[in-house]
Amino acid sequence: MPDNVVSNAELVKKQRTQFNKLQKRLRRETGKAIADFNMIEEGDRIMVCLSGGKDSYTMLHILMGLQKSAPIQFDLVAVNMDQKQPGFPEHVLPQYLDALGIEYYVINRDTYSVVKEKIPEGATTCGLCSRLRRGTLYSFAEDINATKIALGHHRDDMVETLFLNMFYGSRLSSMPPKLLSDDGRNIVIRPLAYCREKDIEKFAAFKEFPIIPCNLCGSQENLQRQNIKAMLQQWDRQTPGRIEHIFSAMQNIKLSQMADPALFDFSQLQIDRSGERKVYEFADDQTIEGKPANAAVQKMDVLNL
Numbered sequence: 001m002p003d004n005v006v007s008n009a010e011l012v013k014k015q016r017t018q019f020n021k022l023q024k025r026l027r028r029e030t031g032k033a034i035a036d037f038n039m040i041e042e043g044d045r046i047m048v049c050l051s052g053g054k055d056s057y058t059m060l061h062i063l064m065g066l067q068k069s070a071p072i073q074f075d076l077v078a079v080n081m082d083q084k085q086p087g088f089p090e091h092v093l094p095q096y097l098d099a100l101g102i103e104y105y106v107i108n109r110d111t112y113s114v115v116k117e118k119i120p121e122g123a124t125t126c127g128l129c130s131r132l133r134r135g136t137l138y139s140f141a142e143d144i145n146a147t148k149i150a151l152g153h154h155r156d157d158m159v160e161t162l163f164l165n166m167f168y169g170s171r172l173s174s175m176p177p178k179l180l181s182d183d184g185r186n187i188v189i190r191p192l193a194y195c196r197e198k199d200i201e202k203f204a205a206f207k208e209f210p211i212i213p214c215n216l217c218g219s220q221e222n223l224q225r226q227n228i229k230a231m232l233q234q235w236d237r238q239t240p241g242r243i244e245h246i247f248s249a250m251q252n253i254k255l256s257q258m259a260d261p262a263l264f265d266f267s268q269l270q271i272d273r274s275g276e277r278k279v280y281e282f283a284d285d286q287t288i289e290g291k292p293a294n295a296a297v298q299k300m301d302v303l304n305l
Contacts, residue, residue, distance in 0.1 A: 019206045023065075026203060029194040030062045037178040039189040040148065044074040046189075047146035049137060050104075052080070052093055052212025054204035055152035059192055061207065063150065064102070077144060078104035081133055083111045092210045105144065109136055138186050153190045156197040156232070159246050163228045172258070174250060196243070 034040050048063060050056045063076055078100075080093045090106075097104040111132040118128055141149050153175050162174040177193040180186075192200070204211070235242045255264040 015206075019203075022199060022203055022206070026058070026062055026192075026195055026199060027065060030059075030191045031066060033177055033193045034066070034189075034191055037189070037193075039178055039191060040070075040072070040074050042072040042074070044147045045145055046074060046076050046148045046150050047137070047141050047144065048076055048078050048150045049152070050078050050080045050093060050097075051152070052210075053152070054200055054209060054211060055154060055157075055192065055197075057207070057209040057211075058195075058200045058203050059150060059152040060102075061203075063191060064100075076102060077146060078102050079107065079137065079140065079144075080104070081107045081109060081111075081136060083109065083129070083133070085112045089212060092212055096210055105140070107136060107140055111136075138181060141186055147187070149186055149188045151188060151190050152192055154192040154195045154197050154200055155247050156229075156243065158190075158193060158250070159232060159243055160225060160228045162246070162250060163232070164224060167228070168224055172260075 040046065046063070048056070048060050050060060060076070060078060067074065067076060078097050082088060082090060094104075094106065109132075111129060114132060115129050137149060158175045158177075162172070165171050165173050175190060177190050179188040181188065232243060258264065261267065
């Protein structure tokens, strides 16, 4: 057998092994996020929002795999919102979803015209676009009796949003893995909350998903988010694991060590010296100098300071 044939076979085998490891990692991380935040429950009808991007394709694929092995029963419904952007390939998602054999819907709503009318030329369209899309999807979830709305945001999205809100919004908040809508009528889940974007990119490339770029805001540079993304990517290159550490910090919040009096009552803090004081282990090695203010202080035991 020619050497190049052997090499090609070995390459295919190696790629398949890499893909299997990657898929197992994404499934494990998604399953852990679902369990940690009780995202999916018995009998749930999950509306999986598909944008045509790598994240939502990956989310659907992983959820379909978990659905087969999960100890509970739940349904998946794929939903795409066609915002009538010029040149949007309407056929791509229906063809893909028909091949999967999954229940799906396409919502046709011309938010593109609304955004172009309301937003000045050159300004970012992402804010208004996302609000219009969110309102439409929330309403449709009720129409199809969906109990959860699944979005494809991943760990990097959540860390980026944390810094966006700190730098540009002066608040400490991000995208939660699970969210109850303000009106209490919908629950949003982010099953990829523990997954890294670089893993999702590799997975999407392996699967050759028919990616649909966003011609409204995806191709328009959102400078704030792009700056944050570039900063975090540089940090991650300089100190691998930093993104994971930041995300872990988001799960390990100590309100008494922050500065929000609405969440922690600093005004009522009081000392309590009624109990026995712990012995300071290095007290024997310290010396004290000074001029006591009164005789009572002069008589104190230096070792008990």
